[in-house]
Amino acid sequence: MVRTLTAFLAFLLVSCAPVSQTIQHAILPPEEEIRIGKSYTPSAIAENEGLYPDEEVQSYVRELGMRIASLAPRKLPYRFYVVNSSTQNAFALPGGPVFVTRGLLLMIENESELAAVLGHELGHTNRRHHARYLEKVLGLSLILRVTSALIGDGSLSSQLLIQAANIGASLLALKFSRDQEREADAFGVEIVSKAGYDPRGFIGLFEKFRKVQKERPPAWLSTHPLPEERVRNVSSMVHRLRKPNMRVDSERFRRVKEKLLKTKGSFDLYEEGKRLYQEGRKREALEKFKEAVRLFERNQMAHIYAAVVLTEWGRNREALQHASRAVDIDPNFFWGRFVRGVVLFNMGSFNESLRDLVVARGLVPAFADTHYYIGRNYEALGRYREALRSYENALRLASGKEPWIQDAKQRYDRLRRYVW
């Protein structure tokens, strides 16, 4: 399921490459940049398996991030999120949002290393690296057309949906140039030092990346390559800016780290379950998801996958319990809303299903499956015109691998004969 979205975004990423012809050097207004970052935040969270479901962990990273960001020259609505992904990654979206994965936090050993990660990402935002990419590569007129449509309820025309998906896919896989990485490092070292954090956090972080690189290359390195020259540049800056008694660690960091270590077992089981599910070993997968929930009840991804397996088997009452629990844990999480919508559809609760799926569509507007199930609900409720439009969107957005494509085509053709 998550893989579907990833494959889908990757597909669009490839197909969106040729847009780069018309280069415009107009400046993307900050309000638009902020709007883009906000619009794609739910997609970034969905791609990274949800927000880590613990307020203490979230508020710790948020407060540390805000303390550093308050010294940044660009005054933006900065936001900091810890996402569940086990990959070791951090990234930012234009206009303020910054994301750190659970996997990266597990790797980091003290607060100054986390400050380094956040400082570096704030560097990309403050040097307008995302904004410049949007201006130059995608073209300002396209961006403005899509962002003005994105403020609606997600019921965009299929053409705008495809463009919106293109922008999202490229933002989530954005690679910066070597110069931009150097700029973000320099910005980061300076701002964390100004905030009182020991800039040697950068060196500790780089060393860790280099160590794990040999076994399993961290995701962060694929978008932030780490050549020797980058390490040398940072080291010389660090020696220049370091003062005695700078902050290295905190009690709060250690408490947060302890919490993450305690739930690691649950997320490991979930990962195992996901692998078994993808191999078609669903019975064993369900055992893992249930065990994951027993170890950490708020593991929303384990609930969601359990719901998927159960509804595939027609055990919809149990599926609904797991899906509803995931929605309770985070009502604004795309996968929770989407999967509960599918379970409710399978139960014949079309109005309730529609409510969840419309929320899901508002969060991630360009996911084809949501449109297909919205269409199925509308059709079941006799709202044929809306059904027709939803099938059309689903078919336009589909990657070609969805199991429902033939069904959607048949339904679309049949409805078209009756609806004008």
Ligand SMILES: [Zn+2]
């Ligand atoms: Zn970077």
